[in-house]
Amino acid sequence: NAGVTQTPKFQVLKTGQSMTLQCAQDMNHEYMSWYRQDPGMGLRLIHYSVGAGITDQGEVPNGYNVSRSTTEDFPLRLLSAAPSQTSVYFCASSSLRLAGYHYGYTFGSGTRLTVV
């Protein structure tokens, strides 16, 4: 049981480049999210999804796209990287209780992205 797998673990991009951060979970979780965490800060929500084919914006969506074509995968795309997107990115997933309440998130180990 791998849980939530994020790739790559480290990445350096040049300003203006695009890339996709991968996130996959094997727990059949309906709910998946992407967060970014800057030094000394809490986590800020970028995008989230409540199921395949459904995505929505979080607190800081600008400059990022997501899609959810399967339950397992939730990739995050940086369209044109900027130094302000230097951060650690975490993907998380959660099951939904019968009443629709989350039992609790499972987080991936993160992707450390540097944009120069």
Add this chain to the structure above:
Amino acid sequence: LAKTTQPISMDSYEGQEVNITCSHNNIATNDYITWYQQFPSQGPRFIIQGYKTKVTNEVASLFIPADRKSSTLSLPRVSLSDTAVYYCLVGALNRDDKIIFGKGTRLHILP
């Protein structure tokens, strides 16, 4: 999600019990209270979740008074390895809810 207020940082010593309180005055009837722990360079880890009274697991206890306007995470006999950031989240977490983290409480355990 309901707004939460928790201390920015706390210090304690090994072997002591640590209590971190979270205030959530506008908690709604359907809201749950969830705590996460984050070590440096790792993603947060779910610790405990509760609705009312007391919940205990192998890691921590969660105390919720009758009015549910606050909650206390209790860590028994802490060790240096409990040094981490602890986040309190409150919300009904329905299907379409955003899950927003605050800045959390930085707990520093001293030898």
